[in-house]
Amino acid sequence: AQSVSQHNHHVILSEAASLELGCNYSYGGTVNLFWYVQYPGQHLQLLLKYFSGDPLVKGIKGFEAEFIKSKFSFNLRKPSVQWSDTAEYFCAVNVRGSGNTGKLIFGQGTTLQVKP
Amino acid sequence: DTAVSQTPKYLVTQMGNDKSIKCEQNLGHDTMYWYKQDSKKFLKIMFSYNNKELIINETVPNRFSPKSPDKAHLNLHINSLELGDSAVYFCASSLSGGRPSNYGYTFGSGTRLTVV
Numbered sequence: 132a133q134s135v136s137q138h139n140h141h142v143i144l145s146e147a148a149s150l151e152l153g154c155n156y157s158y159g160g161t162v163n164l165f166w167y168v169q170y171p172g173q174h175l176q177l178l179l180k181y182f183s184g185d186p187l188v189k190g191i192k193g194f195e196a197e198f199i200k201s202k203f204s205f206n207l208r209k210p211s212v213q214w215s216d217t218a219e220y221f222c223a224v225n226v227r228g229s230g231n232t233g234k235l236i237f238g239q240g241t242t243l244q245v246k247p
Numbered sequence: 248d249t250a251v252s253q254t255p256k257y258l259v260t261q262m263g264n265d266k267s268i269k270c271e272q273n274l275g276h277d278t279m280y281w282y283k284q285d286s287k288k289f290l291k292i293m294f295s296y297n298n299k300e301l302i303i304n305e306t307v308p309n310r311f312s313p314k315s316p317d318k319a320h321l322n323l324h325i326n327s328l329e330l331g332d333s334a335v336y337f338c339a340s341s342l343s344g345g346r347p348s349n350y351g352y353t354f355g356s357g358t359r360l361t362v363v
Contacts (some may be wrong), residue, residue, distance in 0.1 A: 164349065174355060177351050233295060233297070233341055234303050236292075238289070240288045240290075242288075
């Protein structure tokens with residue numbers, strides 16, 4: 132069965148520090164990849180997505196992610212975090228091709244706490 | 248102008264009761280989903296409908312019954328509520344859920360269900 136693993140469960144950073152959140156998935160076929168953010172008490176919002184093309188994807192709010200197919204990874208990065216980035220971050224995968232029902236498989240989430 | 252709206256936002260009920268959560272999307276999407284987020288923030292798909300047809304039915308107790316009267320609406324009815332049903336339930340929608348989509352998924356704001 133496909134699965135998504137996020138290595139960091141809880142990350143604490145000071146403002147202006149750089150961020151990298153790890154995400155690995157287990158599936159040998161073609162996938163669509165997503166990062167979602169959930170601010171406290173709010174719904175999930177799409178940060179960025181990768182379907183094909185340039186493996187370095189830029190999203191909203193200065194976030195970017197790099198798809199490394201050989202490592203089955205899709206790590207999220209931001210060069211300088213702000214206090215307002217405090218939130219829960221979810222990596223998600225959707226399997227492409229026949230049998231693609233559109234469902235997203237989520238990682239367990241990473242809580243990011245940014246100290247002012 | 249909410250894209251995916253869920254009602255109610257909060258629901259507190261006693262064990263054994265039957266309750267419904269409603270979801271509506273005005274994005275013109277053809278696929279809708281129910282996800283459950285547990286107390287550890289883990290998100291898991293429950294059901295998906297594509298053009299009113301059930302396409303995903305994960306291992307969910309049959310006390311949970313989804314209904315899609317049209318492709319803009321997906322409701323979730325839960326019978327005989329149990330303590331373990333307490334969670335946040337998110338509705339989501341996407342375009343062409345059966346094929347690779349360039350539009351991603353849009354989530355509702357969630358319904359926090361508390362069973363006492």
